[in-house]
Amino acid sequence: xxxxxxxxxxxxxxxxxxxxxxxxxxxxxxxxxxxxxxxxxxxxxxxxxxxxxxxxxxxxxxxxxxxxxxxxxxxxxxxxxxxxxxxxxxxxxxxxxxxxxxxxxxxxxxxxxxxxxxxxxxxxxxxxxxxxxxxxxxxxxxxxxxxxxxxxxxxxxxxxxxxxxxxxxxxxxxxxxxxxxxxxxxxxxxxxxxxxxxxxxxxxxxxxxxxxxxxxxxxxxxxxxxxxxxxxxxxxxxxxxxxxxxxxxxxxxxxxxxxxxxxxxxxxxxxxxxxxxxxxxxxxxxxxxxxxxxxxxxxxxxxxxxxxxxxxxxxxxxxxxxxxxxxxxxxxxxxxxxxxxxxxxxxxxxxxxxxxxxxxxxxxxxxxxxxxxxxxxxxxxxxxxxxxxxxxxxxxxxxxxxxxxxxxxxxxxxxxxxxxxxxxxxxxxxxxxxxxxxxxxxxxxxxxxxxxxxxxxxxxxxxxxxxxxxxxxxxxxxxxxxxxxxxxxxxxxxxxxxxxxxxxxxxxxxxxxxxxxxxxxxxxxxxxxxxxxxxxxxxxxxxxxxxxxxxxxxxxxxxxxxxxxxxxxxxxxxx
Numbered sequence: 023x024x025x026x027x028x029x030x031x032x033x034x035x036x037x038x039x040x041x042x043x044x045x046x047x048x049x050x051x052x053x054x055x056x057x058x059x060x061x062x063x064x065x066x067x068x069x070x071x072x073x074x075x076x077x078x079x080x081x082x083x084x085x086x087x088x089x090x091x092x093x094x095x096x097x098x099x100x101x102x103x104x105x106x107x108x109x110x111x112x113x114x115x116x117x118x119x120x121x122x123x124x125x126x127x128x129x130x131x132x133x134x135x136x137x138x139x140x141x142x143x144x145x146x147x148x149x150x151x152x153x154x155x156x157x158x159x160x161x162x163x164x165x166x167x168x169x170x171x172x173x174x175x176x177x178x179x180x181x182x183x184x185x186x187x188x189x190x191x192x193x194x195x196x197x198x199x200x201x202x203x204x205x206x207x208x209x210x211x212x213x214x215x216x217x218x219x220x221x222x223x224x225x226x227x228x229x230x231x232x233x234x235x236x237x238x239x240x241x242x243x244x245x246x247x248x249x250x251x252x253x254x255x256x257x258x259x260x261x262x263x264x265x266x267x268x269x270x271x272x273x274x275x276x277x278x279x280x281x282x283x284x285x286x287x288x289x290x291x292x293x294x295x296x297x298x299x300x301x302x303x304x305x306x307x308x309x310x311x312x313x314x315x316x317x318x319x320x321x322x323x324x325x326x327x328x329x330x331x332x333x334x335x336x337x338x339x340x341x342x343x344x345x346x347x348x349x350x351x352x353x354x355x356x357x358x359x360x361x362x363x364x365x366x367x368x369x370x371x372x373x374x375x376x377x378x379x380x381x382x383x384x385x386x387x388x389x390x391x392x393x394x395x396x397x398x399x400x401x402x403x404x405x406x407x408x409x410x411x412x413x414x415x416x417x418x419x420x421x422x423x424x425x426x427x428x429x430x431x432x433x434x435x436x437x438x439x440x441x442x443x444x445x446x447x448x449x450x451x452x453x454x455x456x457x458x459x460x461x462x463x464x465x466x467x468x469x470x471x472x473x474x475x476x477x478x479x480x481x482x483x484x485x486x487x488x489x490x491x492x493x494x495x496x497x498x499x500x501x502x503x504x505x506x507x508x509x510x511x512x513x514x515x516x517x518x519x520x521x522x523x524x525x526x527x528x529x530x531x532x533x534x535x536x537x538x539x540x541x542x543x544x545x546x547x548x549x550x551x552x553x554x555x556x557x558x559x560x561x562x563x564x565x566x567x568x569x570x571x572x573x574x575x576x577x578x579x580x581x582x583x584x585x586x587x588x589x590x591x592x593x594x595x596x597x
Contacts, residue, residue, distance in 0.1 A: 083525055087397045095382075095401040102378035105245035110370035112252045116259055116284060123263050123277050131274050134214025136359075137207075141198055141215065142222060144332075144339050146191045147229060150184050152331035154233035156324025159466035161241035162384020163532040169388075172536060174305040177238045178313035179320050184230035191226060195219045214274055221278035228285035235292050240381055244301065251291035259284045319535070326468040330459065333475040337483070337508070338362050344491065344501055350433065354498045357437035360428045361502075365445060368413050372453040375406055376460030383464030387532035392525035399461045399520060403454055410453035414446035437498055444502045451509030458516035465528045466535055474515045483508025 087095070117139075124135040157180040164172040194201075199216040203209070239248050262283050266276030296302040342362070345354040379402035386395035417424075425438035455474075462471045487504020490496045496503070 083393050083396060087400060091397055092401055092404075095397055096405065098382060099375065099378045099398070099402055099405065102240070102243060102245055102381055103374040105249040106240070106377050107371055107374035109245075109249045109252050110374055112249070112256050114367060114370060116256055116281070119259055119263065120277055120281055123267055123280075124274070127267075127273055127277075130210060131214055134211045135218050135274060135277065137202075137211055138198070138215035138218040138222070140339055140342070141202075142195070142219060144336055145194055146226060148332045148335040149187060149191065149328055150226070150229050151233055152328030153184055153187055153324045154180055154237055155327035155331065155463060155468070156180065156183075156320050156322075157234060158237050158241065158327075158380055158463050159323060159384050159468075160320065160535060161238060162381050162464055163388030163466070164536045165241050165243075166385035166388025167390070167532070167536045169536045170304040171307060173238065173241065174302075174307060175310060175312055176320065177234050177305075178309060179317060180234040180237075180324075181231060182313060183317065183320065183324060184233065185227070188226045188230055192223055195223065218274050218278045221275045222282065224279070225282035225285055228282055228289060231289050232285055232292075235289065238305075239292070240377060241384065242301070242305075243381060243385070247295050247299070248292065251288055251295060254291055255284050255288040258287060323466060323468055326472045327463065330468055330472040330475050333472065333479055337479045337505070338365070340484070341487075341501055341505070344487065345498060348491065348497055353431065353433040353437060356429065356431070357425075357434050357441070357498065358501075360425060360434070360438055361441055361445060363428075364417070364424065364442070365448075368417070368445075368449060369452070369456070371409055371413070372406060372449075372456040375402060375409065375453075376456045376463075378402070378460070379457055380460035380464040383461055384466075384532075387465065387529055388536060390529055390533065392529040395464070395528065396523075396525050399523075402457050402461065403517075403520070406454045406457035410450045413449035413453060417442045417446035417449065441499055441502050444499065444506055448502070448506050448509045451506075451513040455509065455513040455516045458513070458520050461520055465523070466531060470519055474512055474519070478512035478515065479508045482511045 125132045157176045160176045161173045164176070198219050199212050202212055236248060239245070259280065263277065263280045266272050266280050270276060272279065342355060342358050345351070345358040348354045379398055382398040383395045386392070386398060421439045421442035424442060425435040429435065459471045462468065483504045486507040487501045490500030490503050491498070494500065
């Protein structure tokens with residue numbers, strides 16, 4: 023039995039699964055004493071206090087990636103981002119199908135449904151999606167550190183957190199009609215919108231399960247099966263709408279229920295995949311009482327993640343409100359709707375890259391490879407730059423034909439053609455900053471992303487939009503110049519934060535986040551436990567300052583040894 027291994031997380035294997043049994047030869051030394059082959063204190067390449075990383079990875083932090091490393095990382099990111107992008111397109115099509123069925127029901131139904139969807143996005147779906155992202159750094163880093171049980175436990179906790187959030191959201195949705203009546207909204211439209219929201223309540227439950235499941239799978243680099251399941255669910259979406267809306271005559275209620283039905287189908291398909299593939303076995307031990315405890319580490323990540331998502335999401339809804347205050351509000355609101363749908367389509371691709379790099383960075387930090395995490399960031403940002411140029415070229419080249427896909431109104435077509443090049447310029451900032459947000463999520467730094475979004479969109483972008491659109495009378499195009507100012511500010515701040523990242527420190531933070539106990543900030547060596555599965559671990563804390571002083575003075579080797587007993591639960595909870 024090995025009681026001290028400076029190159030392993032536990033005897034016999036390192037974080038990458040390499041057999042290091044030779045590092046743990048049998049020893050007759052007292053338990054807890056380090057083994058030295060030459061009587062000297064070995065030099066360590068530390069990624070932080072108590073964190074061991076090899077010298078090659080430390081050297082990665084001092085240089086730019088090689089061509090071979092770049093090609094390899096592009097393949098890694100592509101294998102993740104490709105299926106995620108396809109999934110995003112499928113979900114986009116699902117929303118468009120629902121809008122088409124609403125449009126066939128009539129203008130009033132389309133207006134009411136559109137209003138309710140916007141209200142649901144602001145008050146419900148954005149909140150659930152943001153809260154779920156709190157589990158992303160925990161699961162991503164736990165996967166890299168091979169802390170399988172922590173992943174299953176985090177999934178359970180996140181589902182419970184989201185169901186708790188569904189309660190106030192449901193109350194708000196049921197009172198939506200009264201709230202918007204106070205804002206002077208049309209009563210007929212509100213009646214339709216209220217009906218749509220009430221029958222969308224089951225979809226909240228579906229999203230409370232679906233969002234964590236997607237992150238849980240993506241953290242394990244399982245993306246292609248997720249896309250297949252989404253494709254199968256989408257294939258059933260049109261028949262479900264036809265059955266509920268046309269055959270049963272549920273009209274608006276049928277459109278709302280069909281969305282929830284499709285999302286529950288996706289949940290069932292994902293559960294079936296996990297069951298038959300057996301991919302859940304390492305990470306799932308069944309529902310645990312620990313899922314109801316130790317929510318604080320998750321909430322510390324979930325709340326700022328939610329703020330970051332909502333701050334950017336809500337901006338576009340505010341843009342619609344502001345456009346309604348301009349001259350010829352009908353044309354400007356309609357144009358804004360077309361342009362936001364366009365940005366939503368383009369956003370699929372940088373968003374997919376963001377999710378992919380979040381997984382890559384989290385996995386590498388969890389595996390104690392900060393150099394490779396830095397390489398993933400650099401390559402992802404370069405890919406984001408390419409996407410930004412392509413998006414700018416696309417929106418500019420289709421400016422005279424894109425609007426005609428939605429309407430034939432000359433006023434709307436003119437506004438869309440005028441603004442699309444500005445939308446393209448916005449993407450030059452949006453693609454890199456969206457990717458940067460993924461890097462920060464992988465590092466478990468959502469607060470940084472929230473602060474950047476708050477400052478960029480609301481302290482810079484909003485004042486610029488209001489000043490140009492209303493005070494300087496530039497009008498509709500002035501609102502989009504405000505978004506351009508926000509995106510450029512956001513990407514500048516994001517790049518400053520990212521390229522000043524201490525990756526060694528992030529590796530240490532990843533170790534602490536996935537540790538069985540937050541106080542365990544050193545690499546444990548494991549002793550055997552009793553029959554109940556309780557593991558007794560001994561930690562060796564070395565005083566670096568004393569070691570350096572001994573080397574300078576040539577004194578005898580001295581070490582500060584502290585043996586600490588820690589009870590490790592069956593499922594890791596404390597971080």
